[in-house]
Amino acid sequence: MQAFLLRFHHFGLASRRPEQTLRFLRGLGHEVAMEVYDPLQNVNLWLCTHFSMPTVELVGPAEGQGPLDAILATSNESIYHLCYETENLDASLEAMKAAGFRVICISAPKPAILFNNRQVSFYMIKDFGIIELLEPA
Known part of the structure; x- marks a missing residue:
């Protein structure tokens, strides 16, 4: 059973040379579904x-x-x-904490232009790493 009420959506790949990274991804068969500049995060996204x-x-x-x-x-x-993705941010966070994980918010929920302004937030999960949680539309 999935205790944290989460569904995998994507992984985030940071690149200082995104045009080269895109060349490799295209070589793997990936297609760019969307490309935007996000002023709230000051990053370019594909x-x-x-x-x-x-x-x-x-x-x-x-x-x-x-x-x-x-x-x-x-x-x-x-x-x-x-x-x-989570249907209920608070429930997912509480489930992780109840399971004994230290959950540190590193970026509070804000609209993400790449995901049609759905709320996204970032958390450091001790002994796992950084996760982004994408809320419903």
């Missing part, structure tokens, strides 16, 4: 879909400081988050 492989959210830096600065400080690319 949602790359595939008929049989996981969806990839390619995240590239924009002008000035942004959330990728620390992530790309030691590497030009990094898979840095997994995104899950």
Whole structure:
């Protein structure tokens, strides 16, 4: 049974050179379903879909400081988050905490232009890593 009430949606891949990363993804058969600049996060985004492989959210830096600065400080690319959809954010977070996981909010819910302004938030899960939670429309 799935205790946290989550469904896998995509993984997030940060890249200092997104045009090169896109070339590789296209070589794997991914297609760019959407490309946007997100001013709330100050990043460029490409949602790359595939008929049989996981969806990839390619995240590239924009002008000035942004959330990728620390992530790309030691590497030009990094898979840095997994995104899950939740029908009930509070219930999912409480289930993780009840299971004994330390859950730290690193970005409070805000509308995500890439996902038709659905609310997204980011959390550091101790002993797992960063997850993005995507709320219903």
